[in-house]
Amino acid sequence: MSLALYGHPFSSYTQKVLIALYENDLPFEFRCIGPDTPQHVTEWLRRWPLAKFPLLLDGERQVLETSIIIEYLQLSHPGPARLLPENPAAALDVRFLDRFFDLHVMSPVQHAVNGALTGVADKRKEGLEFAQAKLGLAYAWLETHLAGRDWAGGKDFTLADCAAAPSLFYADWTHRIAETYPALRAYRARLLARPSFARAVEEARPYRGLFPLGAPDRD
Numbered sequence: 001m002s003l004a005l006y007g008h009p010f011s012s013y014t015q016k017v018l019i020a021l022y023e024n025d026l027p028f029e030f031r032c033i034g035p036d037t038p039q040h041v042t043e044w045l046r047r048w049p050l051a052k053f054p055l056l057l058d059g060e061r062q063v064l065e066t067s068i069i070i071e072y073l074q075l076s077h078p079g080p081a082r083l084l085p086e087n088p089a090a091a092l093d094v095r096f097l098d099r100f101f102d103l104h105v106m107s108p109v110q111h112a113v114n115g116a117l118t119g120v121a122d123k124r125k126e127g128l129e130f131a132q133a134k135l136g137l138a139y140a141w142l143e144t145h146l147a148g149r150d151w152a153g154g155k156d157f158t159l160a161d162c163a164a165a166p167s168l169f170y171a172d173w174t175h176r177i178a179e180t181y182p183a184l185r186a187y188r189a190r191l192l193a194r195p196s197f198a199r200a201v202e203e204a205r206p207y208r209g210l211f212p213l214g215a216p217d218r219d
Contacts, residue, residue: 003028003077006044007054010207012106012166013066014054015200019162020070022196024079067098070159083159090153097152097160100138105167108134109174116212128174128213135175139184146183150190157194165191169201173216192219 005021005028007014021028031040033053047062048055056063056072063072074084085091108131115127146152152160168188171177177185191197201219208215 002059004031004057005029005054006031006033006040006047006057008033008207009200009204010210011053012109012170015166015197015204016066016162017054017056017069018200018203019165019194019196020073020083020159022199023081023083023157023162024073024077026073026077026079066163067095067102067159070162081157083157083162085153085156085158094153094158094160097158098163101152101160101163101167104138105135105164105171108138109167109170112174113212132175135171138171139177139181142187143181143184146187149187152187161191161194165194165197166200169197169219170211172219173211174213 003026005017033041033044044053044055045051048064054066056069058076063069070083084094112127112131115123151157152164168191172188177188
């Protein structure tokens with residue numbers, strides 16, 4: 001087995017890569033980063049001292065950053081699910097959407113999570129308020145963008161949806177998507193029903209107590 005992935009099941013960015021691996025049924029070894037697997041932590045930090053995951057190994061080649069990992073998989077381990085279109089203009093649109101979900105949905109969620117992890121009430125409040133404001137803007141834009149679409153880029157499931165699934169999953173926990181955004185709510189539901197993401201959600205279910213804002217009794 002040449003592929004190995006260092007990460008954690010509850011990590012949104014780990015899930016983003018897991019979705020891509022599951023979409024193409026690629027065999028890999030999952031090396032969980034946590035207190036019960038110090039050997040994986042040591043090797044991960046040796047390979048990437050910046051201490052960010054996931055990290056993909058393909059033999060001795062290491063690949064970092066989720067979008068790059070997914071593009072690398074398409075180049076080096078192509079499968080039936082093409083996650084980046086062949087057409088350059090269409091691929092550019094997908095890359096933009098991928099960045100949108102990472103930067104304008106997941107980043108505000110992470111800001112709120114970081115505030116809560118401090119244990120300081122004022123920082124928790126500031127983090128939540130910041131996230132709610134930013135997510136409100138993102139939700140409004142997505143509602144318009146998703147009208148008439150099955151997936152973020154159109155009719156095909158792509159890299160953008162790999163980014164969207166965990167981002168919107170945790171975003172809705174942080175700032176509930178209102179019923180006034182029916183297209184966005186329906187899109188999130190389709191993502192949850194996608195077998196690749198449903199598998200990632202189930203694998204992460206035992207870790208829900210780690211969510212510092214309180215994991216809701218749904219999903």
